[in-house]
Amino acid sequence: MKYLGLIWSALYRKPLRSFLTLASIFVAFLLFGLLQSVSVAFSEGVDFSGVDRLIIAPKYSIIDPLPEKHAMAISTIAGVELVSHRSWFGGVYQDTNQFFPRWPVPPESFLAMYPEYLLTEAEKAAFIQTRTGAIIGRPLAETYNLKLGDKIPLIGDIWPNKDNTAWEFDLVGIYDVADESVETDQMFMNFEFFDEYRQWSQGTVGNIVAKIKDPDDSAAIALEIDRLFANSSDETKTTTEKAYNQMFANQIGDIGLIMTSILSAVFFTILLLTGNTMAQAIRERIPELAILKTIGFSNTSVLMIVLCEALLIALVGSLPGLMLAAALLAKFSQSISVFNGVELSALIVAQGVGLALLMAVIVGLPPAVRAMRLNIVDALGDH
Amino acid sequence: MAEALIEIASIAKNYHRGKVAIPVLSEISLQIDKGDFLALMGPSGSGKTTLLNLIGGLDTPTSGSISIDGERIDQLTQGKLAAWRSRHVGFVFQFYNLLPVLTAEKNVELPLLLTNLSRRERKKRALAALAVVGLQDRAGHRPTELSGGQEQRVAIARAIVSDPGLLVCDEPTGDLDRGTADEILELLQLLNREYGKTIVMVTHDPKAADHANHCLYLDKGSLSGSQTV
Numbered sequence: 016m017k018y019l020g021l022i023w024s025a026l027y028r029k030p031l032r033s034f035l036t037l038a039s040i041f042v043a044f045l046l047f048g049l050l051q052s053v054s055v056a057f058s059e060g061v062d063f064s065g066v067d068r069l070i071i072a073p074k075y076s077i078i079d080p081l082p083e084k085h086a087m088a089i090s091t092i093a094g095v096e097l098v099s100h101r102s103w104f105g106g107v108y109q110d111t112n113q114f115f116p117r118w119p120v121p122p123e124s125f126l127a128m129y130p131e132y133l134l135t136e137a138e139k140a141a142f143i144q145t146r147t148g149a150i151i152g153r154p155l156a157e158t159y160n161l162k163l164g165d166k167i168p169l170i171g172d173i174w175p176n177k178d179n180t181a182w183e184f185d186l187v188g189i190y191d192v193a194d195e196s197v198e199t200d201q202m203f204m205n206f207e208f209f210d211e212y213r214q215w216s217q218g219t220v221g222n223i224v225a226k227i228k229d230p231d232d233s234a235a236i237a238l239e240i241d242r243l244f245a246n247s248s249d250e251t252k253t254t255t256e257k258a259y260n261q262m263f264a265n266q267i268g269d270i271g272l273i274m275t276s277i278l279s280a281v282f283f284t285i286l287l288l289t290g291n292t293m294a295q296a297i298r299e300r301i302p303e304l305a306i307l308k309t310i311g312f313s314n315t316s317v318l319m320i321v322l323c324e325a326l327l328i329a330l331v332g333s334l335p336g337l338m339l340a341a342a343l344l345a346k347f348s349q350s351i352s353v354f355n356g357v358e359l360s361a362l363i364v365a366q367g368v369g370l371a372l373l374m375a376v377i378v379g380l381p382p383a384v385r386a387m388r389l390n391i392v393d394a395l396g397d398h
Numbered sequence: 399m400a401e402a403l404i405e406i407a408s409i410a411k412n413y414h415r416g417k418v419a420i421p422v423l424s425e426i427s428l429q430i431d432k433g434d435f436l437a438l439m440g441p442s443g444s445g446k447t448t449l450l451n452l453i454g455g456l457d458t459p460t461s462g463s464i465s466i467d468g469e470r471i472d473q474l475t476q477g478k479l480a481a482w483r484s485r486h487v488g489f490v491f492q493f494y495n496l497l498p499v500l501t502a503e504k505n506v507e508l509p510l511l512l513t514n515l516s517r518r519e520r521k522k523r524a525l526a527a528l529a530v531v532g533l534q535d536r537a538g539h540r541p542t543e544l545s546g547g548q549e550q551r552v553a554i555a556r557a558i559v560s561d562p563g564l565l566v567c568d569e570p571t572g573d574l575d576r577g578t579a580d581e582i583l584e585l586l587q588l589l590n591r592e593y594g595k596t597i598v599m600v601t602h603d604p605k606a607a608d609h610a611n612h613c614l615y616l617d618k619g620s621l622s623g624s625q626t627v
Binding site: 017018020021024025027028302303305306307308309310311312313314315391392395 | 451454456457476477480481483484485489491495497498499500504508509511512517556
């Protein structure tokens, strides 16, 4: 602690250089906080998915429709407990920036299939009985200040209605979730109304969800389902829900790989930059370090002082970066629906601090060892 | 009879350039008494600074022995030698070697960081050392805000703050004008006479050497003469 003033003073030696170094570390850790949180949010969505649910999707493209009657056929397969389906609505609410997923679903089978969406009994009944009924997650309701009984108008960009007007759904339920990893930024509306009122493709769905009695049978049942529709005009590809969500995420790229690649590039650059800065700073201070050794600082003390300087720079740069990332994510999750539930977790903060410490050691160790090995007579002689 | 503080017996010092050994000092034996003020003089390359570095424990001899106050410093490990320097020796250099980012007070306080003194006590002692050199009113100034003479006074305050018995000074007035140099030399004389510090000073300047009690001459790595001032 008594060396803190000495260590801290190193930051003031070249204020502009220190500022630029700290700024680069700050930006790197801001990016780390944001990207890592988004990456974790993606993988959490995948992890939640149950293995007792199978997704039956079109074999060749997720944008192809499947006949709704496939659901009936699947329900007859032994081991299948429940069948439901969902379709991608797309649409625009208020403006194109306010996006959240919207799915027409058959309410009764959907609620039975996904008990993790928590509604009151009255809300469940209203969703099942109201042809224009819709439910949304509570954070979404709070974001758009929506309450039960409100009308939700949607422009059908993929699915225009028969009158070519805005769709209008009645909000009959606001759901909570049983688990934090379950997405809360979605809207589900009554499929029957959607199917009757859309301009085309009546009797088709996006994909079908089947709940199976024994997860151990999932592979066999998946094979049987696909075999059932083989050589038809609407062949299927059946996977577990977990695998399907993973594949869906991969449609827009391997998020984890993209994030890791970006962060690796950022940190490699920061390592070079900070490493060079530290090495230069130590080179400039060789006479001063020699003086410290002259007046009695041991080799170990000098090593620790230089390492602590690197640590200080890493922490002073990284902690505000992580804090700003936390603040931005909190703000984004309130104002931008796709960020709903994305937060800077304690684990990511710990990873960030760990990364900062690792960076400090990698960057600080070479100059620290050089300072430790400094020969006083040579260093003072050079001066 | 005065008590010997420094006893040097037959020391030699070689430097190596590749595989070639270059002798810098050879067969030097001398004794410096406690409370003495000794000037080391000689032409450039005569080994003055090398001898001073050996006396100050900054370097170790190739052969021979150096005892300071009865302790064989040539046999100490690097770590023990560093600890010994912090307790027993104060250093003053030609170019002051102050840390530019620290105030005068913090520069002076540096050697005390190696002690177990409280922050308050360190501050008190640093200010007292600055008072001895007449700079208590410049405690909050950084080296860039001080004149050369003032910087050297701060360096002297740093050298005496932990109350070492021995001060080694390498060309302490080499970067100063005549008037300022005289002030610094008078300050060293004061520390020698009033505070009992033993001082070994390397200088090229005969007028600076006049302030010492004794003068030793080196030439080509050997003692070539002595003079009592």
